[in-house]
Amino acid sequence: MHGLVNRAIEDMATKAGGKDCWQAICKKANVNETSFLSMKDYPDEVTYSLVGAASEMLEQPSEEILRAFGKHWILFTAQEGYGDLMALSGSDLKSFLQNLNRMHGQVAASMPDLTPPQFSVEEIGEQRFRIHYQSTRQGLAPMVIGMLEGLVQRFDLTADIEHVESQEAETNHEVFEIAIC
Numbered sequence: 447m448h449g450l451v452n453r454a455i456e457d458m459a460t461k462a463g464g465k466d467c468w469q470a471i472c473k474k475a476n477v478n479e480t481s482f483l484s485m486k487d488y489p490d491e492v493t494y495s496l497v498g499a500a501s502e503m504l505e506q507p508s509e510e511i512l513r514a515f516g517k518h519w520i521l522f523t524a525q526e527g528y529g530d531l532m533a534l535s536g537s538d539l540k541s542f543l544q545n546l547n548r549m550h551g552q553v554a555a556s557m558p559d560l561t562p563p564q565f566s567v568e569e570i571g572e573q574r575f576r577i578h579y580q581s582t583r584q585g586l587a588p589m590v591i592g593m594l595e596g597l598v599q600r601f602d603l604t605a606d607i608e609h610v611e612s613q614e615a616e617t618n619h620e621v622f623e624i625a626i627c
Contacts, residue, residue, distance in 0.1 A: 447493045447583075448557055449482035454522040455496050456482065458515055459504075467503060475499035484526070487559040490583060509588040516592020520600055532600075539601045539626070543567045543577060573626035576610075580619050587612060587620045594624060603627075 459468045472480045475495035482488065497515070501508040524532055535549040536542030543565065550562035563581035570576050579590050587609055598605045604627040611621035 447488060447490055448484065448560060449486045449488055450484040450523070450526065451493055451519075452482040452488060452496060453484055453526075454519050455493070455500065455515060456480075457522055458518045459500055462504060471496060471499045471503050474502060485557060487557075494585075512586065512588040513592040513595075516589040516594075517596040517599070518592070519589070520593055520596030524600075539597060539603060539605075539624070540567065540569075540575060542597060542601070543575065570623070571625070575624045577622040577624065578619065579622065580617065582618065584618060590620065590622060594622060598624070598626075 456468055459471050469480060472478075475492075475498065477492055477495060477499075497508055497511050500506075501511045504511065506514075523529075531549060531552060532542075535545040544567050546565040547562075550560070553560060553562070561582055563579055563583075563586075565580075566578040568576045568578070577590075577594070579587075591607055591609060594607050598607070606625045606627065608623045608625075609620065610623050611619075613619040
């Protein structure tokens, strides 16, 4: 994964427990680097190790860490120079979700090693959407829920988000539903 992901984990951990907490997470994860370059590609194992160590250090299940991270990611990337790109990707939740693949394509132009997930959106009611998520990486469904929660917050909405289907073992395909209240 790109260093920006690891930098966001660092930011979240530091806000939760300070620099000492972050240093302890890196040590527990056997990660020698405590500072990551945003544009550099790092092995996925580094990121998964950091999440596992954060789970142990903060005494929370990995799923909860990933969910909190997903929500944090939305706010963090907007602050790290991607806010304008996010704003151009949609002025409402539905259009933003429909433009995720296009936004990832624009980011990939500056990060050639990027392997982004693929999203598709289907409208299943007036204020209800089904989000299909496919990735080459496994186990990130809780992070997607957090990201969807962050987007709902970004657009100042209230919504119920549900993980309705997982075909991770076969195709790394997850399905989520968002019902805007």
